[in-house]
Amino acid sequence: MTTRAVWEEEPTIVDRLTKPLVLTLIALAVAFPLYVVVVTSLSSTEAVTRAGGLVVVPRELTIAAYVQLLSGGVVTRALVISVLITLVGTAFSLGITVLAAYGLSRPGSLFHRPLLFVVLLTFLFGPGIIPSYLLVNSLGLIDHYASLILPAAISAFNLIVMRSFFMGIPGELIDSARIDGAGDLSILRRIVLPLSKAVVAVVGLFYAVGYWNAFFNALLYINDNSKWPLQMVLRTYIVQQQALPTGAGGVSTGVGLGLQPAPGLAIKMAIVVIAILPVLLVYPFIQRHFTKGVIIGAVKG
Amino acid sequence: MTTAVEPSVKAEETRQTKEPVHRRNRSGGAKFRHRLRRDWPLLLMVAPVIVLLGVFHYFPTLGNVIAFQDYSPYTGIRGSDFVGFANFQRMFSEPAFWRAVANTLSITVVQLAFFFPIPIGLALLLNSVLSAKIRNVIQGIVYLPHFFSWVLVVSLFQQMIGGAGLLSQTLREHGHSAIDLMTKPDTFILLVTAQAVWKDAGWGMIVFLAALSTISPELYESAAADGANRWRRLWHITLPGLRPVIVLLLILRLGDALTVGFEQFILQRSAVGGNAAEVLDTFVYYQGLLAGDFGYGAAAGLFKGVVGLVLVLVANRFAHMVGEQGVYSRS
Numbered sequence: 200m201t202t203r204a205v206w207e208e209e210p211t212i213v214d215r216l217t218k219p220l221v222l223t224l225i226a227l228a229v230a231f232p233l234y235v236v237v238v239t240s241l242s243s244t245e246a247v248t249r250a251g252g253l254v255v256v257p258r259e260l261t262i263a264a265y266v267q268l269l270s271g272g273v274v275t276r277a278l279v280i281s282v283l284i285t286l287v288g289t290a291f292s293l294g295i296t297v298l299a300a301y302g303l304s305r306p307g308s309l310f311h312r313p314l315l316f317v318v319l320l321t322f323l324f325g326p327g328i329i330p331s332y333l334l335v336n337s338l339g340l341i342d343h344y345a346s347l348i349l350p351a352a353i354s355a356f357n358l359i360v361m362r363s364f365f366m367g368i369p370g371e372l373i374d375s376a377r378i379d380g381a382g383d384l385s386i387l388r389r390i391v392l393p394l395s396k397a398v399v400a401v402v403g404l405f406y407a408v409g410y411w412n413a414f415f416n417a418l419l420y421i422n423d424n425s426k427w428p429l430q431m432v433l434r435t436y437i438v439q440q441q442a443l444p445t446g447a448g449g450v451s452t453g454v455g456l457g458l459q460p461a462p463g464l465a466i467k468m469a470i471v472v473i474a475i476l477p478v479l480l481v482y483p484f485i486q487r488h489f490t491k492g493v494i495i496g497a498v499k500g
Numbered sequence: 501m502t503t504a505v506e507p508s509v510k511a512e513e514t515r516q517t518k519e520p521v522h523r524r525n526r527s528g529g530a531k532f533r534h535r536l537r538r539d540w541p542l543l544l545m546v547a548p549v550i551v552l553l554g555v556f557h558y559f560p561t562l563g564n565v566i567a568f569q570d571y572s573p574y575t576g577i578r579g580s581d582f583v584g585f586a587n588f589q590r591m592f593s594e595p596a597f598w599r600a601v602a603n604t605l606s607i608t609v610v611q612l613a614f615f616f617p618i619p620i621g622l623a624l625l626l627n628s629v630l631s632a633k634i635r636n637v638i639q640g641i642v643y644l645p646h647f648f649s650w651v652l653v654v655s656l657f658q659q660m661i662g663g664a665g666l667l668s669q670t671l672r673e674h675g676h677s678a679i680d681l682m683t684k685p686d687t688f689i690l691l692v693t694a695q696a697v698w699k700d701a702g703w704g705m706i707v708f709l710a711a712l713s714t715i716s717p718e719l720y721e722s723a724a725a726d727g728a729n730r731w732r733r734l735w736h737i738t739l740p741g742l743r744p745v746i747v748l749l750l751i752l753r754l755g756d757a758l759t760v761g762f763e764q765f766i767l768q769r770s771a772v773g774g775n776a777a778e779v780l781d782t783f784v785y786y787q788g789l790l791a792g793d794f795g796y797g798a799a800a801g802l803f804k805g806v807v808g809l810v811l812v813l814v815a816n817r818f819a820h821m822v823g824e825q826g827v828y829s830r831s
Contacts, residue, residue, distance in 0.1 A: 203630060204717070206724035221625065222634070226641045228698065232656045235666060252669040253659060295548040302545035309532075309539040314546050321557050324809050327801035328781070329788045330563030333573075334556070350556045353549055383541040412649030415763050419789070430651045437655045438767055471655055478647045486640055489706065 233475070240264055240468035247462040264461035264469035273444060274432060274470055280344075281411060281429040282477075288348040288410040293403050296353065300361035301387045305373075321355045328419070335420055346420035347428065351413060357402045364398040365391055397488040404485040411477060433474050437467055567802045571795035580795075587799035597800065599775070600783040607689055607760045607779065612753065614693050619704030620742065624734075626705065627712045642702025650763035653699050657691070658682055682768070685776035692764060707745055715741040751819055755812030758804045780804045 203209075210218075235253050242250075243259040250256075268274040302308075303315055326334075331350060340346040368391060376386050392399065414430035421427060427435075436443050443466065461469075567587055569580040591597045622642065629635050645653065661667045663680030672678055681691060719737050728736065762781045769777040769786075778786075780800065788797010 204721065206721050208730060218625070218629070222629070222638055225622075226638060229641050229645055229702075232660050236656065236659060250669075251673065252664060253666045255666070295552070298545040299549035302542040305539075305542060308542050309535040310543065314550060317550060317553065317558075321553060323812060324561065324805050326557055326560035327564060327798065327805055328784050329794050329798040329801055330560035330566070331556070332789060333563055333566075333794065334560040336573075337576075349552065352556075353552055358549065383545070387545075408647045412647075412652075414649060414651050415766065418766070430649050433649075433651045433655060434767060438651060438658065439770075468659075471652065471659075474652055475648065479644075482644065482647065483640075486643065489643065 236468045236471050236475075240465050240472045242462070242465050244462040244465075247464050252464065253468075261461070264465040265473075267461055267466060268469055268473065274429075274473065276425070277427050277429040277432040278473060280426065284344060284347050284428060285407055285410040285477075288352070289403060289407040291348060292352050292354075292357075292406045292410075293399070296358050296361060296402060296406075297387070297392070297399065300358055300365055301383070301391060303358075304362050304365035306366075318355050318358060332419055341420055342423045342426060343420075344426070347413065347416050348410070351409065351416060354405065354409070357405055361395075361398055361402055364395055368394055400485055401488045404481060407481065408478060429470075429474055433470060437470060564798055564802045564805075566795050567799035569795050571798070573792075573794065583795075587796050588803070590796065591799055591803070596774075596778070596787075597783065600778045600780050601758075603776065604758055604760055604779040607692060608753075608757045610689050610693050611696060611760070612750075614690075615697050615701065616750070616753065618697055618701045620708050620746070622701060622705045623708035623712060624738070627709065639702075639705075642705065644702070645699045646703035648699065650699075650761070650767060653695055654764070654767045657695055657698075683771045685772055688768075688772050688776040692760075692768070695764065696761075704749075707749070708742060711742050711745045712738070747819055747822075751812070751815040754815045755808060757811055758808050 235255055238257045239247065239254045241257070241260045241262065241264070242254045243261045243263070246254050246258045249258075269278075299318075303311065303318070305311070335341060335346050335350060340349070372390055373386055376390055381389070412430060413428070414434060417428050417431045418434075421431070424431075424435075435441050443463075563577065566577055566580065568582055568584060569577070570583045570586070571577070571580045626635055626638060629638070648656075659665050662682040663678060665682075668678035668680065681687060684691075715737065720733055723733050723737055758780050760779050760781070762785075765777055765779050765782045766785060769782050774782075774786075781804075784797045784801045784804070787800065788794055791797075
């Protein structure tokens with residue numbers, strides 16, 4: 200609790216009341232929808248029927264919906280695909296971004312300016328949907344998981360954020376290592392990376408969230424619905440409200456497990472929760488690094 | 501994990517010590533060879549990114565040439581006939597195209613009016629909270645939706661204010677008729693702005709918070725000593741301190757005037773209908789890709805890209821004129 204500066208006015212009674220109220224409303228605007236979705240996904244058929252839809256007051260909680268979704272079928276498969284694409288994609292993106300950020304962070308190196316220009320120019324224009332589609336098509340990547348990774352593999356913004364951070368590392372450290380006979384790769388590994396854990400974590404999160412949330416590339420390039428990532432499943436069964444396929448390859452009814460089959464609405468909300476959960480799990484670990492990472496990008500980018 | 505190498509005494513003699521001293525007046529070629537010998541590992545490190553950008557960014561950008569062709573996927577770019585500006589002429593005479601332009605611009609204007617000020621207000625509000633603990637909690641909550649996908653945001657809005665959502669449910673319980681705010685064309689523009697605010701207003705606050713933290717408290721103190729009340733301080737100290745950031749973000753937003761986001765609109769266009777929900781990006785997608793009219797779609801996309809580029813350059817020039825830093829400067 201910091202104290203108010205001496206010269207500052209005492210807050211009026213109106214201030215004392217409105218500020219907490221506004222802050223609470225802002226927090227609720229984010230938290231309440233999430234709360235309702237989670238509670239509904241954990242509700243039994245009776246609870247959903249009694250509420251006439253979404254459940255606000257939790258009664259008779261059950262994990263039937265999750266058991267049904269995760270015991271094989273459309274959602275399980277999409278979840279596995281999304282997790283794998285996120286892991287592989289993030290590792291790939293982070294790897295080449297770290298290398299390029301270091302490669303561009305030594306001022307005065309050969310071709311330093313033109314190469315940086317090539318990266319920065321991508322901010323000003325994009326190729327557009329149609330040419331991108333035709334390219335992926337001609338490379339034979341339609342319905343191939345690589346189409347969900349390669350076209351989106353580099354964010355120039357992330358690269359510039361990381362490069363700015365690397366440039367902030369004292370040059371004396373790097374020069375002395377060089378004099379001691381270290382090559383560029385070992386300088387990156389032993390000096391630069393250990394000092395840059397925060398920015399690597401934030402950029403890694405940006406990439407991971409990008410892959411996890413990407414929906415448009417899947418819509419463009421993946422026609423085979425057995426290869427859909429989770430966001431496509433979410434769109435088809437929640438936003439467009441089509442019926443989930445049941446039985447073979449769909450959602451198991453869970454009866455064999457001695458559970459009451461979960462209501463359709465709980466199943467739907469469980470899909471939403473499954474799509475949010477990874478973000479919620481990673482978020483607390485990275486959150487404290489945000490301000491640093493984003494600001495470097497904003498100020499120098 | 502290894503520890504950092506102790507900076508040795510030699511660190512004073514910087515990278516120039518690597519250049520052999522006995523050779524003066526080296527020719528350009530020799531110098532280049534020397535730098536290549538010194539820097540080839542760096543070039544190798546940058547190579548993967550340059551190759552990927554080349555293949556997936558620069559090369560398809562050249563593919564926009566099909567905007568000037570009667571393009572057929574069967575004959576490819578080389579086998580298709582050039583038709584000059586025929587695609588553009590057709591596009592400019594098409595009411596559907598102008599409707600998409602009008603929708604895009606009106607959404608941009610509404611977002612500038614209703615979205616843009618909100619992160620600034622949030623930052624000022626949060627900055628005035630004395631307890632660091634409360635500040636951190638609120639920050640953690642409002643940054644979160646930025647990391648949700650558009651599919652998720654639209655799903656959540658549907659569950660709250662859609663025809664089968666919580667709002668309609670509550671209305672029905674109290675004997676009113678249900679109301680589906682997700683499919684109303686008249687209020688669509690406010691709906692998408694509300695979604696954008698819910699998702700990104702908190703995230704947008706970060707930059708302003710950073711700018712606020714750089715304003716010296718002594719300025720406030722001396723202003724208070726001179727008898728400036730809190731509103732005068734806001735006007736004379738806080739807002740001038742935020743001005744560079746505000747100008748920068750306004751420029752970026754104006755440069756993106758024709759971009760209002762793909763996914764948000766693709767997801768909701770069928771529910772609301774093309775009259776209200778067709779923006780330039782969805783126009784390109786539906787006309788070019790789904791209808792298979794690639795040349796025509798590419799023309800619409802190219803139009804959007806070129807106009808966007810011009811807007812950024814003009815906005816930046818304007819920023820320099822009014823004495824702000826802008827996005828980039830001629831260095």
